[in-house]
Amino acid sequence: MRNRKKKNGVNRLENLSVLILSADDISSGCEKLYDEERPLRLEIGCGKGDFVSGISASEPGFNYIAVERIGDVALAAVEKYAERRGLGTLDFHGGWRGPDGTLYKGEKWNIPVEKRGNVRFFIGDAAAFLEIAPKGIFDRIYANFSDPWPKSRHESRRLTHPGFLMKYAALLSPNGQLRIKTDNDGLFEYTLESLTASGWEILFSTYDLHSAETDPVIRGSNVATEYEKRFTEQGVKIKAVFASAPAG
Numbered sequence: 001m002r003n004r005k006k007k008n009g010v011n012r013l014e015n016l017s018v019l020i021l022s023a024d025d026i027s028s029g030c031e032k033l034y035d036e037e038r039p040l041r042l043e044i045g046c047g048k049g050d051f052v053s054g055i056s057a058s059e060p061g062f063n064y065i066a067v068e069r070i071g072d073v074a075l076a077a078v079e080k081y082a083e084r085r086g087l088g089t090l091d092f093h094g095g096w097r098g099p100d101g102t103l104y105k106g107e108k109w110n111i112p113v114e115k116r117g118n119v120r121f122f123i124g125d126a127a128a129f130l131e132i133a134p135k136g137i138f139d140r141i142y143a144n145f146s147d148p149w150p151k152s153r154h155e156s157r158r159l160t161h162p163g164f165l166m167k168y169a170a171l172l173s174p175n176g177q178l179r180i181k182t183d184n185d186g187l188f189e190y191t192l193e194s195l196t197a198s199g200w201e202i203l204f205s206t207y208d209l210h211s212a213e214t215d216p217v218i219r220g221s222n223v224a225t226e227y228e229k230r231f232t233e234q235g236v237k238i239k240a241v242f243a244s245a246p247a248g
């Protein structure tokens, strides 16, 4: 994903930095980061945040962490989430304008924890996040439209490589699920093989998610991502698989 450098990106991130997690926040346990303890969900490669903003509102009984490694893309996701939560808006002249009209320009706005909602962001590589996150804490892990890395020499970078699957398995709670969506046929076939070879149970899979929306497993619950909207407009069918990790 390419993105021109956002104007005042560092200052803009500082305004909403209470929504951003440090490595220490994660390694020391995530429950205390939210106003209420709820089952925790993880999205890897959240892009500009349509999915996490949408699902955190439509399924509010969970806390969410969204991971994105490109700073400017993550900034777009954080600002989108804050705006949709009614936490203000980016000011035309620069800075963040809170809902009461206060302007925060390059300074942290210490949003009260009960107003921060149920999403926090980690800006960094998924591999680093997966190393430091406590085991067994996630009810669900989402990886939507992850980069396909088609060359075989880059196979280990695919987010559904067995090496990544092993790490997800360690982070998921006993009934937890991994949910993958992609436009890419090659990555989808690879993912199905990788899951099966790694002992995961396939709970649901489809080569055409939007036609499958009458299936009780997903009825009415799909939240489209930015890439999903774009590919769907181009007539590309969306592939999806839900799986649970091998026991123990």
Ligand SMILES: C[S@@+](CC[C@H](N)C(=O)[O-])C[C@H]1O[C@@H](n2cnc3c(N)ncnc32)[C@H](O)[C@@H]1O
Residues within 6 Å of the ligand: 001, 044, 045, 046, 047, 048, 067, 068, 069, 070, 073, 124, 125, 126, 127, 144, 145, 146, 147, 225, 226, 227, 228
């Ligand atoms: C193709 S985009 C999809 C974005 C979004 N999930 C969607 O469906 O619209 C993939 C995103 O994942 C991020 N990403 C890829 N590999 C990552 C990794 N190892 N750690 C964190 N983010 C990653 C990229 O920076 C990019 O924003």
